[in-house]
Amino acid sequence: MLSIKDLHVSAEDKPILKGLNLSVNAGEVHAIMGPNGSGKSTMASFLAGREGYHLLRGKVQFKGKDLLSLAPEERAGEGLFLAFQYPVEIPGLGSLQFLKTALQEIRKYRAQEKLKTTEFMKIVHQHAETMGIAMEMLTRPLNEGFSGGEKKRHEIFQMAVLSPSLSILDETDSGLDIDALRTVAKGVNALRAKKNAMILITHYQRLLDYIVPDKVHILFEGQIIKSGSKLLAQELEKKGYEELIASYQKKLSDTSA
Amino acid sequence: MSTSSRLARTLKSVQERKGSFSEAWTKLRKHALDQLIHHGLPSFRDEDYKYTPLHGRWEQIDPSVKAVSSVDGSSSGSFSWAIPLGLRPQEGISVDFWKGSPPQDPRWDIDFLAEYVSDPFACLNILLAEEGYFLDVEGGQRLGDPILLPSFRECGRSSIRVGAGAQVILIQAEQGQAKGFQNDFQEIICGKGSRVLYYQVQEEGSERTRVNNVFVELADRAYFQACTFSFSRGMTRNNLHVRLKNPGAEAHLHGLYLPVQKSLIDYHTHVHHLSGQTESHQLYKGILRDQAQGVFRGRIQILPHAQKTYAYQRNQTILCDPRAVMHAQPQLEIEADDVKCSHGCTTGYLDKAALFYLQARGISLPVAQQLIFSSFLRELLDIEDLRLKEYLEEKMLKTLLPSGYDS
Numbered sequence: 001m002l003s004i005k006d007l008h009v010s011a012e013d014k015p016i017l018k019g020l021n022l023s024v025n026a027g028e029v030h031a032i033m034g035p036n037g038s039g040k041s042t043m044a045s046f047l048a049g050r051e052g053y054h055l056l057r058g059k060v061q062f063k064g065k066d067l068l069s070l071a072p073e074e075r076a077g078e079g080l081f082l083a084f085q086y087p088v089e090i091p092g093l094g095s096l097q098f099l100k101t102a103l104q105e106i107r108k109y110r111a112q113e114k115l116k117t118t119e120f121m122k123i124v125h126q127h128a129e130t131m132g133i134a135m136e137m138l139t140r141p142l143n144e145g146f147s148g149g150e151k152k153r154h155e156i157f158q159m160a161v162l163s164p165s166l167s168i169l170d171e172t173d174s175g176l177d178i179d180a181l182r183t184v185a186k187g188v189n190a191l192r193a194k195k196n197a198m199i200l201i202t203h204y205q206r207l208l209d210y211i212v213p214d215k216v217h218i219l220f221e222g223q224i225i226k227s228g229s230k231l232l233a234q235e236l237e238k239k240g241y242e243e244l245i246a247s248y249q250k251k252l253s254d255t256s257a
Numbered sequence: 258m259s260t261s262s263r264l265a266r267t268l269k270s271v272q273e274r275k276g277s278f279s280e281a282w283t284k285l286r287k288h289a290l291d292q293l294i295h296h297g298l299p300s301f302r303d304e305d306y307k308y309t310p311l312h313g314r315w316e317q318i319d320p321s322v323k324a325v326s327s328v329d330g331s332s333s334g335s336f337s338w339a340i341p342l343g344l345r346p347q348e349g350i351s352v353d354f355w356k357g358s359p360p361q362d363p364r365w366d367i368d369f370l371a372e373y374v375s376d377p378f379a380c381l382n383i384l385l386a387e388e389g390y391f392l393d394v395e396g397g398q399r400l401g402d403p404i405l406l407p408s409f410r411e412c413g414r415s416s417i418r419v420g421a422g423a424q425v426i427l428i429q430a431e432q433g434q435a436k437g438f439q440n441d442f443q444e445i446i447c448g449k450g451s452r453v454l455y456y457q458v459q460e461e462g463s464e465r466t467r468v469n470n471v472f473v474e475l476a477d478r479a480y481f482q483a484c485t486f487s488f489s490r491g492m493t494r495n496n497l498h499v500r501l502k503n504p505g506a507e508a509h510l511h512g513l514y515l516p517v518q519k520s521l522i523d524y525h526t527h528v529h530h531l532s533g534q535t536e537s538h539q540l541y542k543g544i545l546r547d548q549a550q551g552v553f554r555g556r557i558q559i560l561p562h563a564q565k566t567y568a569y570q571r572n573q574t575i576l577c578d579p580r581a582v583m584h585a586q587p588q589l590e591i592e593a594d595d596v597k598c599s600h601g602c603t604t605g606y607l608d609k610a611a612l613f614y615l616q617a618r619g620i621s622l623p624v625a626q627q628l629i630f631s632s633f634l635r636e637l638l639d640i641e642d643l644r645l646k647e648y649l650e651e652k653m654l655k656t657l658l659p660s661g662y663d664s
Binding site for chain 2: 048049050051071072073075076077081082084087088090091092093097098101102103105106109141158162
């Protein structure tokens with residue numbers, strides 16, 4: 001579904017991603033972990049098409065298409081979804097109007113018919129319930145006055161309504177208390193399916209207790225330095241990044257010597 | 258031709274103008290003429306017209322053109338639900354149209370008018386007005402259907418009086434006028450406990466210059482709301498002067514401006530709290546595209562004895578183009594001490610983070626912009642007359658979406 005090959009990306013003339021390789025297949029859940037500044041959020045934002053990054057080298061294929069040649073809305077139309085680390089408040093824009101427009105625009109991109117309001121509301125009700133989102137919250141302007149937990153729950157709710165094939169969750173667990181984390185995890189797990197894939201970006205292993213990944217990758221200085229099963233996350237939680245990074249650097253100096 | 262010779266030509270033709278004027282009008286005309294001769298026509302050196310370069314547009318004023326009234330009463334165009342003024346007799350209102358010289362009429366309050374000759378265009382209107390009307394709404398009348406006020410081609414002058422306790426909705430729409438210079442003067446006197454909703458819809462063409470002077474006076478407990486929606490393509494100057502004369506008077510002034518290309522939309526408001534326990538709210542918001550310009554100068558004046566007064570003002574603008582320019586200037590003159598006042602002006606570019614958020618959800622760039630803009634402007638569309646609201650919403654969305662895009 002997603003194939004990233006030798007990706008080099010800079011921001012403000014500073015290289016951030018330095019040869020990233022990643023391959024995600026349908027049905028898989030990948031976790032990407034790494035210390036601050038390792039390039040996790042850059043990877044998420046860059047894949048979604050945010051401005052301000054510069055591609056130096058590399059290729060990204062999404063469902064056989066050259067992802068980087070597409071505008072952000074086209075990427076969403078192709079089925080890519082980014083759950084934002086910091087969802088944006090848009091004063092005056094009703095959540096439902098926003099979601100309906102998004103869904104209609106995606107359908108338009110896919111040359112599908114417009115969705116009737118009743119069908120749209122059916123989808124909304126169904127997922128609002130799973131995510132514990134009250135209809136009252138949906139009548140409020142998008143993210144305006146939402147608590148941190150509400151914003152994150154709303155992101156996953158949006159993900160459920162838009163039903164993407166690849167979801168990238170950028171530190172969705174940060175700032176969540178344990179109850180909110182459980183709700184978010186429940187929502188995410190409900191969306192796991194054979195035809196869908198997910199990339200979870202996180203600092204902590206805690207989220208992975210609730211959403212069990214198929215693969216775990218450690219990102220450091222813009223490269224994946226180690227990949228493994230869910231056990232890698234547990235190992236990391238015990239030993240911390242330092243030991244892992246030290247052994248990586250040792251290996252690096254050994255090969256160059 | 259220089260500005261001064263143009264002025265001389267204009268004034269000459271004014272002096273030559275024949276007509277019988279009452280003694281009071283003659284006095285007022287003399288006063289206006291003296292003012293114009295003394296101060297001349299405004300240029301960029303005048304604080305009040307610094308950002309509104311009307312001096313380049315004098316050639317569009319042609320006093321020799323005979324007024325052709327657009328008042329035919331037969332059609333109300335886009336505002337079909339409103340009743341065109343004077344179309345048929347309506348219970349509770351009386352209308353007197355006039356043409357030629359302003360008639361001798363006790364309803365002209367010369368002293369009141371004399372206070373406003375400081376504005377050069379108000380002066381010019383006194384000298385040049387050739388058509389207009391008196392509209393009287395009887396006290397206690399509650400008119401449900403909005404009244405569509407007539408528009409004039411060059412220089413109209415109208416006087417609206419709303420009796421005590423009366424309720425009325427007025428729509429002043431300017432559509433499809435492509436060229437020329439229009440200089441209107443309108444006075445609206447709101448009686449005790451009256452409720453007046455006054456909507457202006459401006460959709461003029463790109464070569465049109467328009468100066469719009471509206472003077473409003475509010476008696477005890479009168480409620481007045483002015484909403485000016487400007488989609489003008491030319492140069493539009495809106496002067497709105499509101500006097501809150503007695504306790505309990507409340508004024509809400511709203512303005513929405515969406516200039517494009519090289520158009521300029523200018524709002525000058527002057528809210529004058531003459532009495533205590535009066536309240537004013539001003540909200541002006543707009544989006545500037547291309548090389549468009551916007552001006553907001555909001556003056557709030559509170560006299561020393563006008564205690565327990567509330568006066569609020571907010572002006573917010575989004576610039577879509579680095580070439581677009583907004584001039585915002587709040588001006589508060591507060592001489593009373595027991596008052597609540599606030600003002601705030603913000604001008605900024607479109608929030609890129611918000612735009613990306615919407616795009617990342619699959620919303621294409623033009624639609625995403627339209628959503629952000631319309632959300633920003635939404636609070637101005639809280640309009641009681643639902644048909645007008647619908648009309649304006651549609652007009653706004655159309656203006657905000659690039660042409661040829663079908664959402």
